[in-house]
Amino acid sequence: MAIHCLGRVLVAIFFVVIMIEPDPAVGLRKSDLLTINGHDPVSVPTTTLVGICESLVIVHGYPCIEYNVKTEDGFVLSMQRIPDGLVKGNGGNNKQPVLLQHGVLMDGMTWLLESPDQSLGFVLADNGYDVWIANSRGTRWSRGHASLDPANPAYWNWSWDEMVDYDLTANLDFVYSQTGQKVDYVGHSMITTWLGIAEFNPKGKAVADFLKTLCANPGVDCFDLIRSFTGKNCCLNESTVDLFLKYEPQSTATKNMVHLAQTVRDGIIMKYDYGNGAANIMRYGEIRPPIYNMSNIPHDLPLFLSYGGQDALADTRDVGLLLDALKFHDGDKLTVQFVKDYAHADFVLGVTAKNIVYDAIIAFFRRQ
Template sequence: MAATLASFCLLVLVAALAPHRAYASIRSSLGQKRAAAAAAPSVGICASSVLVYGYQCQELQVTTQDGYILSLQRIPEGRHSNGTKKPPVLIQHGVLVDGVTWLLNSPDRNLPLILADNGFDVWIANTRGTRFSRRHTSMDPSDPKFWNWSWDELVAFDLPAVFDFVYSKTGQKVNYVGHSLGTLFALASLSDGKLVDQMKSAALLSPIAYLSHMNTALGVAAAKAFVGEITTLLGLAEFNPKGEPVAQFLNALCAYPGVDCYDLLEAVTGKNCCLNSSTVDLFLKNEPQSTSTRNLVHLAQTVRDGVLAKYNYGRPDFNLMHYGKFSPPIYNLSNIPHNLPLFLSYGGRDSLSDIRDVELLLDILKLHDVGKLTVQYIKDYAHADFIMGLNAKDIVYNQVTAFFQQQQ
């Protein structure tokens, strides 16, 4: 609860940037590292990361109720298909990255292709504002109004639109995998009564619902160095990690006494055990992605207030205008159906999905039906190990696959 809004906004930013930069060495300036990150491929995710390995892949689009056009990739089967009808799995990334993050390791070590080879119809989501989801029916990303959203809109529009699309195309309930922010807005959607009739089961990796115990050297430094919302700090509607204002912000923070930015990843997410430098270099070529500044402010409010609530407009009269009450409504996680099969996997070294915050989530889920909640604790894992760890197949993905197979 001690972290300020500014500290968390920075923290989330660096958490996404860190996997790309830490192993590429931070001896040079952050600006130089950002130049490497800007060299993203111009082709779609299917062409760059799936078709090259001999898998089928379709590039699709989904339009949300509020007009955002989202990119969606479908891997309908593995390399050795038996032609039977496949159960669908939707895979959702976290903040400041996109769907390609799941595909950086070799086919036998990345989750989407492992699931495809194990008989699943795999769908990869990309939230609004990311590289291939920067379109709208009436607005352009250069318009600040395009960025007037937070994860409330991901709860209300993005995830329901993608679920509707997958459900309509497959005629089956959808299994779900989320990492980090992808777990938060799935939990919030379920608590709001959304997705309930379409979700078959969910695997939540590095689950985030509460963030009160997040505490890192960079976060503490930011809390001391900056006051106020990041909108005031940067004055930006689009939070572009490749932009100069953000680079200046990070460089200033890394100069703060006692902060060691040599390894940003460890400083923010905890000490990841199992990352490969070549995978991180590939990460560098594709990420990070833009999000809305308001999205980061909303996440920061979750840190500050210690509850999972809708966006706080900062003034009681503004909240009254939007919600009919002076404070934002709370997402009541106890509303999540007790018979929904859940698999939660979290790490002992994860400084973002802290053990104490995960335990608070598990306490809320304690009334879950017997046999419907599976929990995996990995002592040596930190935040990025769940999506890029070389041994994630053996430690996490095989368990996720077996969990989904049990639901069929």
């Protein structure tokens, strides 16, 4: 995808939001855009024919459309669109499209698990935005592929490098092809084989056995696993956590988890490290993987970054490194929000997120 116009971006360690206008000349071909009413029966599994719209959106009275989007490397991704809020027509005829991207081990349901007045997907729709919800490869509704089956380890040979290069590109191009408008992007949380397993399924036997062994250690308290991974969330509703556990967490590639672990280990955001110079040279032409230079983000690209003081996944030290990389960003284009009591899950499941964070997001959009 050739990006020739960048608009506003919300970077919330919780979210990353970007307004992008893809080049239609190099966007997806019509044959690559698979909709619920015109799907390719070979590429699209039957499980994509019902899903998030029916489960969580229509039941609340909102309109919802299911789409499938094919990436250049053959994956078929599920996408949902909420074109209107409960008050139809709010926002006019040319509504601003917003693409919502969930984090690792999650899917698009992330944005819809709270009540409609507290879930970002519904809140944006009710405020006049055209809401599009992405589902990354390997998750419940995005397991289709042109030639590979999820039971084949080759299906899982990817990390967030490919998710950026292919999934994000295909989704942004698709939304642009349907709306003809720049796209606001909101993202949450992006934290070889492991034990010979290609698919990292948090609910699978291999991971369950690993957690059982881990929790048997006298020094490990696994009573609250969500808190163990995300930090001490302040504002989760018990019924919402129960609903979350009903639908989540989702599968991802073990390679993706290894890549995230490499980032933590090395303290550098770079492409996947294949573990030896020869393999990296074969893939990248260099002994070490290329580094993602965050300071290359255009200085005049509007950014909104929100992070929490209790977050164990995106802790304040990591955010400090990001802010240092953005130190030359235009002052009037960078907005930073710090929520002292918030941990990782509070940003998408917290009962106060609407008033503290979502209202700030909408205000940010409108200022730009």
